Amino acid sequence: MRTKHVVVPLLLVAVLLLLQGCMAIALVGVGAGTVMYVKGDLEANLSNDINSVYQAAQLSIEQLDLKVSSKVKDALAAKIVARDAQDKKITIKLKSTAENTTELSIRAGVFGDETKSRLIYEQLLKNLNR
Structure with missing residues (x-):
């Protein structure tokens, strides 16, 4: 009985450590819904319209001295590279x-x-909340 109380928690810790790289880490940001880092992508649901988020993203790229390669936008979607x-x-x-x-x-x-994705995300949130 005592062994069971020790083995089960140890197994849970071992599984969590093994899956750490695959786990989605969820945070709640100001003005944002859930934020997850999954398979190399930082994903978030924001309570803002696409135009506001697009403007904040462009400003963030400029503030972080990133060089824009391409950008496209319509009323439904946008992409900045x-x-x-x-x-x-x-x-x-x-x-x-x-x-x-x-x-x-x-x-x-x-x-x-x-790390880079989160820095960009944090800058974008600052620009959204101005």
Whole structure:
């Protein structure tokens, strides 16, 4: 009986450690819904219309000295591709899901860079909340 009380928690800890890289880490940001980092993409649902998020994304790219390679936008979706100083590709995708709700996806580099993605996301939130 005592062994069971020790083994089960140890197994749970071991599984969590093994799956740590695959787990989606959820945070709640100001003016934002759930934020997750999944398979190299930072994904968030924002309580803002696509035009506001697009403007905040463009301003964030400028403030972080990233160089825009391409950008496209319509009423339903947008995509901005930029490069950082190490020539790594930064992709920001937006999708309007309702009148005042936008899905955001940020990928930094081929395999994803969570730190860079979060820095861009935090800057974008600052610009949205101005």
